[in-house]
Amino acid sequence: MQASALFKTFSAGALAFALAACGGQKETAPAAASAASQPAAAGAEKQEIVFGTTVGDFGDMVKDQIQPALEKKGYKVKLIEFTDYVRPNLALAEGELDINIFQHKPYLDDFKKEHKLDITEVFQVPTAPLGLYPGKLKSLDEVKDGSSVSAPNDPSNFARALVMLNELGWIKLKDGINPLTASKNDIAENLKNINIVELEAAQLPRSRADVDFAIVNGNYAMSSGMKLTETLFQEPSFAYVNWSAVKTADKDSQWVKDVTDAYNSDEFKTYAKQRFAGYKYPASWGEQAAAGAKAEAASTASAAK
Incomplete structure (x- = not known):
């Protein structure tokens, strides 16, 4: 879904x-x-x-x-x-x-x-908004089997990250799950074998040098000098x-x-x-x-x- x-x-x-x-x-x-x-x-x-x-x-x-x-x-x-x-x-x-x-x-x-x-x-x-930003890879087309993606480690924001990866088609979440509480146990298929690297939200902007992509909370992206125009993908939900x-x-x-x-x-x-x-x-x-x-x-x- x-x-x-x-x-x-x-x-x-x-x-x-x-x-x-x-x-x-x-x-x-x-x-x-x-x-x-x-x-x-x-x-x-x-x-x-x-x-x-x-x-x-x-x-x-x-x-x-x-x-x-x-x-x-x-x-x-x-x-x-x-x-x-x-x-x-x-x-x-x-x-x-x-x-x-x-x-x-x-x-x-x-x-x-x-x-x-x-x-x-x-x-x-x-x-x-929460956004997927380029790391070592610069476009969505470059995603490959085993790509690494850093994501916030607190449960509510990690759920948001999983929903984004589901939207991108990189993973598939189980049918009928609550999108506000999704966890790793709700991943039905890891279609791209994504390596999800969980970090404190404040560390996510710096993690871009070490991962292929980073899912970064908006306030930390902005405070680190990143721009919304840099995002490769943003969550549509309000x-x-x-x-x-x-x-x-x-x-x-x-x-x-x-x-x-x-x-x-x-x-x-x-x-x-x-x-x-x-x-x-x-x-x-x-x-x-x-x-x-x-x-x-x-x-x-x-x-x-």
């Missing part, structure tokens, strides 16, 4: 679970926070908001647009950037962060269940657009509403579409249907070459 069919049979539920992961250990100290000269926004429960993101595009969004917008409302903003997918959720649950932005919903759901965390998603953010997460008790707070408004403002949308062209945008922006059809058609055409 091709991945597009997998997602169609799984469709509405899968798309409702849309979100993408990255995260990790602290890499940098909090970005210098600008102190607002005016008092905190009227009705706000707090004066300072601490964001946690992975290094790269999500942090840039905060620094470039969200921090200035919130400071105009009287908030102070601090940013802590991480380099793996584990620490941001733990830091949120432990109170080191007020909000994090780095992950898709399948990852969040698995992580909070495993670690028994009371955190929840709030709004989606523009997200670079099931992995990333979300913000907060402690469940904070979900209806005024400050959360103010952050949500900043990410859905016309100013932020204009910025995102100029700075992050080729990304997948939040469903609430109302642009997924047309973009999704275009992306799926492009991916299908690319795989058929």
